[in-house]
Every structure is written in C-alpha cells, then in structure tokens.
Amino acid sequence: MSDFTNGGWSIYVAALTIVSLIACLVLLAVAARRRVTPGVNDNSTGHVWDEDLRELNNPLPRWWMGLFVITVLFSFAYLWLYPGLGSTAGSLQWTSTAQYEAEQARARAALAPLYARFAAMDEKQLAADAPAMGIGERLFINNCAACHGSDARGSKGFPNLTDTDWLWGGSLADIQKTIAEGRNGVMPPMAAVIGGGENVRNVAHYVLSLSGSPHDSVAAQLGRAQFTACAACHGPDGKGNPAIGAPNLTDKVWLHGWGEQAIAGIVNNGLNNQMPAHAGRLTPEQVKVLAAYVWRMSNGSP
Amino acid sequence: MSESAQPREEVIWLYEKQQKIYPRAVSGWFAGWRWALVWATQLVFYGLPWLEWNARQAVLFELASRRFYIFGLVLYPQDFIYLTALLLISAYALFLFTAVAGRLWCGYACPQTVYTEVFLWIERMAEGDRMKRLKLDAGPWSAEKLLRKGGKHAAWITLSLWTGFTFVGYFTPIKTLWAEAFTLDFGPWEWFWVLFYGLATYGNAGFLREQVCKYMCPYARFQSAMFDRDTLIVTYDAERGEPRGTRGRSTDLQAAKLGHCIDCHLCVQVCPTGIDIRQGLQYECIGCAACIDVCNGVMDKMHYPRGLIRYDTQNGLTQHLSRGAEWRRVLRPRVVVYSAILLLVSAALLASLALRTPFKVDVVRDRAALARLAEDGRIENVYRLQVMNASEAPQRFRVEVSGLPGVERVGSGEVEVGPAAARWVPVAVRIAPDAAARAGAGAHRVDFRITQLAAAGQAERQLDERSTFLIPR
Numbered sequence: 134m135s136d137f138t139n140g141g142w143s144i145y146v147a148a149l150t151i152v153s154l155i156a157c158l159v160l161l162a163v164a165a166r167r168r169v170t171p172g173v174n175d176n177s178t179g180h181v182w183d184e185d186l187r188e189l190n191n192p193l194p195r196w197w198m199g200l201f202v203i204t205v206l207f208s209f210a211y212l213w214l215y216p217g218l219g220s221t222a223g224s225l226q227w228t229s230t231a232q233y234e235a236e237q238a239r240a241r242a243a244l245a246p247l248y249a250r251f252a253a254m255d256e257k258q259l260a261a262d263a264p265a266m267g268i269g270e271r272l273f274i275n276n277c278a279a280c281h282g283s284d285a286r287g288s289k290g291f292p293n294l295t296d297t298d299w300l301w302g303g304s305l306a307d308i309q310k311t312i313a314e315g316r317n318g319v320m321p322p323m324a325a326v327i328g329g330g331e332n333v334r335n336v337a338h339y340v341l342s343l344s345g346s347p348h349d350s351v352a353a354q355l356g357r358a359q360f361t362a363c364a365a366c367h368g369p370d371g372k373g374n375p376a377i378g379a380p381n382l383t384d385k386v387w388l389h390g391w392g393e394q395a396i397a398g399i400v401n402n403g404l405n406n407q408m409p410a411h412a413g414r415l416t417p418e419q420v421k422v423l424a425a426y427v428w429r430m431s432n433g434s435p
Numbered sequence: 436m437s438e439s440a441q442p443r444e445e446v447i448w449l450y451e452k453q454q455k456i457y458p459r460a461v462s463g464w465f466a467g468w469r470w471a472l473v474w475a476t477q478l479v480f481y482g483l484p485w486l487e488w489n490a491r492q493a494v495l496f497e498l499a500s501r502r503f504y505i506f507g508l509v510l511y512p513q514d515f516i517y518l519t520a521l522l523l524i525s526a527y528a529l530f531l532f533t534a535v536a537g538r539l540w541c542g543y544a545c546p547q548t549v550y551t552e553v554f555l556w557i558e559r560m561a562e563g564d565r566m567k568r569l570k571l572d573a574g575p576w577s578a579e580k581l582l583r584k585g586g587k588h589a590a591w592i593t594l595s596l597w598t599g600f601t602f603v604g605y606f607t608p609i610k611t612l613w614a615e616a617f618t619l620d621f622g623p624w625e626w627f628w629v630l631f632y633g634l635a636t637y638g639n640a641g642f643l644r645e646q647v648c649k650y651m652c653p654y655a656r657f658q659s660a661m662f663d664r665d666t667l668i669v670t671y672d673a674e675r676g677e678p679r680g681t682r683g684r685s686t687d688l689q690a691a692k693l694g695h696c697i698d699c700h701l702c703v704q705v706c707p708t709g710i711d712i713r714q715g716l717q718y719e720c721i722g723c724a725a726c727i728d729v730c731n732g733v734m735d736k737m738h739y740p741r742g743l744i745r746y747d748t749q750n751g752l753t754q755h756l757s758r759g760a761e762w763r764r765v766l767r768p769r770v771v772v773y774s775a776i777l778l779l780v781s782a783a784l785l786a787s788l789a790l791r792t793p794f795k796v797d798v799v800r801d802r803a804a805l806a807r808l809a810e811d812g813r814i815e816n817v818y819r820l821q822v823m824n825a826s827e828a829p830q831r832f833r834v835e836v837s838g839l840p841g842v843e844r845v846g847s848g849e850v851e852v853g854p855a856a857a858r859w860v861p862v863a864v865r866i867a868p869d870a871a872a873r874a875g876a877g878a879h880r881v882d883f884r885i886t887q888l889a890a891a892g893q894a895e896r897q898l899d900e901r902s903t904f905l906i907p908r
Contacts, residue, residue, distance in 0.1 A: 166448045178447065192451040194646055274819070274859050279803045283819045283861035284845075288804035385810075 140220075147219030150212070157205050165198060241416060248418035256305040259425035260432070269426025272419060276411060277427075285430055290389060290406060295430045298386045302375040303431060308424040313417070315410030318378040320366075322403035327359045329401075336360060337396040343371040343383045346391070455572075456645060458555060459565040459704040463728025472543045473552055481597075484604035489827055496606050502855050508788070509825045509855050513795060520784040524777065531773040533658045535765060536667040536746070538722035541655060547647050548721065550598075550640035551707065554591060561587035565704060591641050592633075599633030645708040648721055659718060664749040665764045669722050671702075671713045671744050672752065679713075684737060695739045702726035702744060712744055793826040794852070796885045798900045806905045812868040815845065816904050820860045822885070824852040831888040834862055838882035839904055841870025849888065864904065876908040 169178040169190075180188040215223040251265055259265045274283065280291045287293040292300060300318060301311050324333055335356030340363075341348035360371070366379040373381035380388065389399060389406075411420065486493035488506050495504045503510040510517065532539045541548060562568045562583050571580055603625050604612050615621050621629065639647055648655050662668070676696035686693065696713070703711050705725040710717050712726045730744040751761045801817040809815045824830050832850040836842055845863035852858045864881065866874070881904040886897040 165450055166446050168444055168446050170444050190447055190449070192447075192449055193650060194453040195450045196453065197650060198450045270859070278801070278819075278861070282804055282807075282817045282863075283801050283859070284817050284863045285861070286807075286809075286815070286817070286863060288807035291804065 143219035143221075145219075147221065150218055154205055154208055158202070161198065161201050161205075248416075248422070251418065251422055254425075256425050256428050256432075259422065260429035265422050266426055266429070268419075269422050269429075272415070272423045273426055276414065276423070285427070287388075292388055293386070294427050296386065297431050298381060298384055299375060299431075300373075300378045300380055300388075303428070305421075305424055305428050307375070308427050309420050311408060312415070312424055312427075313410065313412040313420045316378055316408040318380075318404070318406045320399060320404040322401060323362060324401045326362045327400065332356070332359050333397050333400050334393065336363070336400060337393045340371070340382050340396050341393065344385050346385065348393075453646065454709065456707065456709040457565045457568050457704075458707045458725070459701070459729075460559055461705045461725045461728050463731060465724035466728050469543050469548070469552060469723065473549050476544060476546075476549055477553075481601050484601060484609040492608050492610075494605065495608060498606055509827060511795065511823055511825060511857075513823070517784065517788070520780055520787075523780045524784065527773050527777040527780065529654065529658075530661055531770065531777055533661040534663070534666060534767075534769050534773060537662065537669070538655075538658055538720070541648065541658070541721040542723035545721075547639060547644075547652070548707075548723065550636055551644050553594070554640040555707075557590045557594070558587055561590065588641075591637055595633040595637035595640075596629065598636045599629040599631070602632045603628045645719070645721075648708065649719055655721070656718070661769070663767070663769070665751075665761070665767060667746045667748055667761075668716055669712060669720060669724055669727060669744065670716065670747050670749070670752060671696075672742070672747070673713070673715075674752075676713070676743050695734070695737075695743050697733065697737060699733055701729045701733060705729045716749075791825075792887070792896050792898055793824070794830060794832070794885075794887060794896075794898070795821075795823040795825060796883070796898050796900050797821040797823075798883050798902045800902055806907045809865060813865045814868070814871050814906055815863050815865040816881075818862045818864065818883075818902060820850075820862055820883070820885070821857060822850055822852050822860055823857040824855060827854045829853050833886045833888060834860070835884045835886070836862075836864050836881055837884065838901070839866065839870075839874060839879045841874075842866045842881055842904060866904070866906070871906050874906060876906050879904045879906065 167178070169180070176191075177187045177189050182188075212218045212221075213223065214225045215227050217223065247264075251259060251262070254262065254265070273285065277285070277294075281287050281294055282291070285294040292298075297303065299307070301307055301316050327333055327336055332355075335352045336359045337356070338348045338350075338352035339354075339356030339360050342350070342353040361369075363371075366377060367373050367382055368379070371382040373379045380386075387395070389395060389404060415423065483494050484492060488504075491504065493504070493506050497503070501512050503514075529540055558568070562571050571583065574580065600612065600616065601609070606628075607625060612621070612625065615625070643651075675694060677694040678692060679696035679698040680691075680693050681698055682688075682691060682693055688694075702713070703709075705728075706712065707723060707725065708719040708721060710719045712720065724746070727744050727746070731741045734741050734743055748756070748761055748764070750756060750764070756764075797820070799819045799821065801819065804817065807815050807817075820834065822832060830852055832852070834844065834850060836844050842864060843866070845865050850858070850860050862883075881902055883900045883902065884897055885900070886895050889895045
C-alpha cells in the first residue's frame with residue numbers, strides 16, 4: 134500500500150492496535166474488582182469525599198461485562214476479516230472499489246432488461262418512448278447539464294444542443310460517438326499564415342459577411358483572398374466540415390463570441406475546445422438513450 | 436467511616452450474577468389499565484400495516500424511493516421537520532406526565548413493559564405462577580420441564596418473529612412480505628430486520644426485562660429530574676403500616692401495637708423489578724402499581740381500608756394533604772411550562788399539516804454558466820426547479836418569474852409531475868439588454884411563482900421561491 138512511506142509504520146500501527154485491544158481486556162479484568170475497606174452495613178466501599186459523599190457499591194450485572202468482552206472479540210474478528218490492521222488486506226480481501234464495482238454490476242444487470250428494449254429502436258422510436266426520455270432527462274441532468282446548462286442551450290464555449298447547428302454531425306450515430314469518445318476541436322493560430330495585423334481584421338470582416346452580420350464591406354473584400362487559408366478546414370464557402378468539427382461560419386451561431394474582436398482573437402491565438410469522453414461513466418446503452426434525448430431536442434418533440 | 440469498627444479490607448466485585456425475578460401474577464384496577472394499554476398499543480402496532488388507504492398500504496415508509504405514506508399524507512425527506520415536532524411532542528408529553536404522576540409511561544405504555552407483560556402471561560400459561568416457576572427451575576430436568584420450557588420458548592419465538600415481521604411490514608408492503616414469508620423469499624435486509632427485531636423482542640421481554648429499565652434505559656434515569664415532592668408516586672404509607680407484623684384478622688391492633696402492614700411480602704413478590712416498596716421511593720420502581728393492586732386485595736381481606744400502598748405525593752404523605760389539596764398543587768410552574776410547550780408544538784404541527792401545499796419546489800441555479808448572452812444581447816440565467824408532487828394524483832404547474840423589471844421566462848410550457856413523483860425542470864429566464872443596463876451588473880433577486888393548475892371549481896394553490904439573477908459586467 135502507498136499509505137505509508139515506510140513498511141515499518143504499518144507494523145508499528147498494527148502492533149499498537151493489538152496491544153491496545155489486549156490492554157482493554159486487561160483493564161476490564163483488573164477493574165472488575167477492587168480492594169476496599171467497607172463501611173459498616175451501608176453497602177459502601179468506605180470511600181468518603183467532601184465529608185459526606187460516600188461511594189456505594191451497586192454492582193452491574195455480569196452480562197454487562199460480557200458485552201465489553203464481546204466488543205473486543207468483535208474487533209479481533211473485524212481486523213481478521215477486513216483491512217484495518219496496519220496495511221493488511223484482511224482475509225476477505227474487501228476493498229471499497231471492489232464493492233462499488235460489484236454494486237454497479239448488480240445495478241447494470243438489473244437494468245439490462247430495460248435497456249434491451251431500447252436496443253432495437255431507432256431515434257424516432259426512442260424519442261417517442263416516455264420511459265426512455267425519462268431516463269434520458271435524468272442522464273442529461275446528471276452528466277451534461279454542468280456544461281451545456283440544465284436547459285441544454287449551452288453558453289460561451291459550450292454548444293447549444295437545442296438548435297440544428299452541429300459541429301460534429303447531428304445524426305444519432307454522430308451524437309453517440311460524441312458522447313462516448315468525446316471530441317476535440319482544434320483551431321490552430323492562423324495569424325502567421327494570413328500575415329497578421331490588418332489581414333486578420335480583414336478576414337474577420339469577411340467571416341462576418343458570410344453570415345450576413347454587420348461588417349465593413351471594404352475590409353471583407355480585402356479579406357476574401359486570405360480566407361483561402363481558412364478554407365482548408367471551413368471549406369471554400371465557409372460552411373464548415375463536420376468530419377473535423379470545423380464550424381459553419383455562414384450561420385449566426387457564435388460559440389466563442391461574436392464580432393470582429395472575438396473572431397480576430399481566435400484567428401490570432403487559435404482555440405482548443407474539448408468535449409470529454411463518457412464511455413467510462415456511461416454504458417453504451419445509456420449513451421444511446423442519452424443521444425436520442427439530445428437528438429430530440431433539436432428535432433422537435435414528437 | 437465509623438471509628439469504632441475495626442477497618443477490615445476486603446475484595447468486592449463490581450459485577451455480580453443477576454438474580455432472576457419471578458413476578459407473581461396480579462389483578463386489580465391498575466393491572467386492568469395496563470392490560471388495556473397493552474391491547475391498545477399492540478392492536479395499533481400489529482394491525483396498522485394491514486390497513487388499506489387509496490388502494491395502498493395506509494402507513495408505509497418506503498425507504499428506497501424516500502416516500503412516507505401516512506394515510507392521506509405523502510411525506511418527503513424534506514418533511515423531516517414533522518418528525519422533529521413529533522419527537523418534541525413525545526418528549527414534552529413524557530416530561531408532563533412524569534412531573535404530574537411519575538413514571539406512567541414506564542408502568543403502562545413502554546414497549547419494554549408491554550412486551551414483558553405479554554411474555555410473562557405466556558410464561559404463566561406454560562409454567563404456572565411464581566411458586567410453580569420457582570419449583571420448576573429448582574427441580575431436575577424432566578420430560579414435563581422440557582415440555583413446559585420448550586412450549587414457552589416456542590410461543591415466545593413465534594410472537595417475536597411475528598413482531599419482527601410486523602416491524603418490517605412498515606417499510607416493505609406487508610402483503611408482499613406475507614407472500615414472501617411462505618416461500619422464505621425475503622431480501623437480505625428484510626431477513627436481517629425480521630430476525631434482529633425478533634431477537635431484540637425475545638431477549639428484552641423474555642430475559643433482560645427489568646434489567647433494561649435498571650441498567651440500559653436513559654429515560655428511566657432522567658425522569659427522576661422531573662420529580663418533585665408534589666409528583667404522584669407509588670408509595671407505602673409507613674406511618675399507617677408500621678410496625679408491621681403478622682396477626683389474625685381479629686387481632687386488636689392497638690393492644691398488639693401493630694400497623695396495617697401484615698408483612699405478607701406480596702408487594703415484593705409481584706414487583707417486576709424485585710424491590711420492596713416499603714423502603715420508599717427507589718430508582719428501580721417503574722411505577723407499575725402492581726404492589727398497589729395486590730396490597731389492596733390484602734387490605735380487603737383484612738377489612739382494613741384500602742391504600743396502604745397507593746399513588747400519593749411525598750408532600751401529601753408527610754403533610755397529610757387531602758386529595759383536593761394535592762389536586763390544587765398540580766398546577767406548578769414546571770407543569771404549566773411543559774403543558775404550554777406541548778400545546779404550542781402540537782398546534783404548530785397541526786396548523787402546518789393543515790396549511791400544507793400538496794407540492795414542493797426548490798429552485799437551484801445552474802452553477803457552471805453564471806449567465807449567458809443570447810440573441811439580440813439578451814441575458815439569460817438558467818435554473819433547475821425540483822418540483823415534488825406530494826399527492827397521489829398527477830399535477831400540472833405553471834411557472835412564472837417576477838421581481839426584476841423586464842425579467843421573463845423563456846418559453847411558457849406547463850410542467851406535469853406524476854403521482855408522488857419529483858422532477859427536475861430546467862427553466863431559462865431572460866432579460867432584455869436595456870432592462871439589464873437599468874438594473875446594473877451584479878446579483879439581483881428574482882421570484883419564482885409556481886401555481887398548481889387546479890381542476891374546475893378548486894382553488895389554485897401557489898408557492899413562492901426566490902433565487903438570484905446574475906447580470907455580468
């Protein structure tokens with residue numbers, strides 16, 4: 134175990150524990166009787182404090198002491214079965230991780246018949262299935278809402294899942310892949326390629342013009358030539374490429390901020406936006422139900 | 436320490452072998468009361484889980500789904516405060532009864548007393564009364580002894596298991612449990628609690644009995660703090676009883692210089708804690724009044740007036756107060772204070788239950804994104820409403836926001852929550868850019884009003900919850 138820097142500490146703690154337990158038994162045996170000079174027929178031990186405070190002897194029943202002994206024996210049995218004595222593992226080899234995994238496995242086995250029904254369904258059937266959408270809602274709240282918001286409409290840097298704009302594709306299979314494996318959208322810094330300074334401003338205005346947003350048309354005209362560097366990913370018409378997560382620049386969805394300043398910043402510095410993989414947290418069946426729930430949000434309720 | 440006696444050292448044990456107590460059967464007015472309370476409490480305990488209400492078990496504490504059904508009430512863990520009120524009421528009722536009339540709870544209604552009474556009855560049926568039991572225990576093992584002891588334990592174990600089964604029946608639907616019992620198909624926790632509660636009943640009522648009261652029960656000890664000299668206690672009138680001694684029915688007491696106590700020891704024999712009440716108030720006395728019943732019987736036979744052992748106060752005994760004078764002393768400050776608190780808490784509990792809305796709402800702000808810029812520069816905050824339906828019919832709700840000028844909800848969908856279900860409902864709230872500029876950057880109060888959409892002819896009920904709306908700089 135890595136708890137101790139030196140194996141000797143484990144032996145030290147174990148020895149201390151055992152000595153303490155034995156000391157408990159010794160203390161019980163010693164304290165069960167005492168030598169006193171009793172008073173005369175008054176059931177006292179003869180001890181008097183503060184002039185008239187006498188210590189009486191009202192013995193506890195013997196089974197009560199038996200309870201004390203049982204607690205010590207319980208400790209020995211516990212330390213034999215479970216980890217606790219220094220860094221020994223205990224004869225049951227119990228760990229909290231193994232118990233957690235066993236409980237998870239039991240829960241999955243119990244839920245398997247429920248999810249088996251969803252396996253053969255397509256997204257439309259799942260979207261129309263109330264139990265499936267109930268599960269999807271809870272999965273979303275527990276796993277997705279922290280970033281995408283409880284209402285799934287995202288915020289800056291976290292995509293809105295209720296619109297029809299998809300960075301990585303909006304089919305059920307695409308969404309499943311996004312949830313299970315995660316996505317990593319990389320925009321490299323392009324200032325050097327474009328030529329920096331005024332050129333970046335011109336490209337930014339050209340990008341704004343693609344979606345019909347307010348822009349400086351002269352700058353946009355000048356930036357058109359530089360856009361060929363961007364077209365490798367965003368396409369010559371700026372409509373993006375879901376295969377590599379390049380966003381469509383012709384719509385009015387601005388994930389990382391709108392306006393010349395925001396766009397120029399991204400062109401200058403690049404961007405690296407990550408959606409973490411959930412395959413380790415969710416089973417493939419859960420991912421499918423969750424993907425269907427997300428799919429339904431942008432494709433309208435049935 | 437006495438100076439005259441020669442000090443002599445000796446070894447004493449602080450633990451001793453417990454003396455077994457063989458209480459003698461008793462009948463009479465107070466024993467009748469105890470049996471009445473045995474029936475009343477146990478009919479409720481054993482019978483309640485079998486009652487039906489709205490096609491479900493009337494009283495059911497569902498731990499897995501955390502819903503607690505008590506007749507028409509559906510309680511959530513959020514209603515824990517009612518349990519607090521119930522515990523306060525129980526505590527002050529105990530204080531009040533104890534201050535007025537001593538350990539009434541211990542003597543008549545405590546489960547330890549009640550089950551001991553029932554187990555003793557079974558013991559008497561199997562082995563006979565005190566003398567027969569003493570003889571049976573002293574005698575050698577025989578077929579008859581085996582049969583009597585075996586029969587007693589069989590009956591005890593059956594009743595204990597039934598008790599454990601009933602206890603679990605408050606947490607698992609008892610009819611399901613009953614079906615499972617035939618195939619021994621309990622779940623692991625059901626097994627544990629049936630057996631554990633059964634074993635506790637068997638051990639406490641069959642073997643530990645008075646030792647629970649003497650050594651384990653904290654209430655037994657701190658009840659003496661509520662006693663004063665005007666508290667009714669089970670007490671022996673020493674002035675009238677002493678000097679004690681045996682005599683014939685026609686003995687002239689004055690000539691023989693005898694009090695009314697004939698020293699028959701019946702009061703000691705019936706005592707479930709094995710004390711002699713004639714030594715005065717003792718901490719072991721649970722106030723069961725068995726000694727009163729049996730002594731009154733003896734007084735009747737001797738043609739002496741009843742009440743040599745009786746409920747009386749210490750002041751009443753020493754100052755020879757009349758019943759009327761004792762009654763007038765009931766209204767002491769502590770009694771008044773206990774009663775006032777008891778009434779107050781009871782009234783608060785009843786009022787709270789009567790005014791309770793059949794739903795609950797918690798508003799929780801989204802934590803990750805504080806605020807976001809939506810189209811046209813509007814600022815949006817997102818909240819999650821935990822809507823809990825505390826009734827057994829589906830409910831529909833309308834959600835409105837107010838509190839900040841220009842604030843409005845995005846969308847206007849109604850919320851439907853199934854019977855006894857709880858649901859997280861995301862609600863986005865937005866404010867127009869000019870209104871946001873007027874309000875200024877920072878945290879602003881915003882109010883949510885959740886209205887239950889009632890059926891025609893019913894009054895709408897609503898809850899108000901507040902939260903915070905953030906406007907970024």
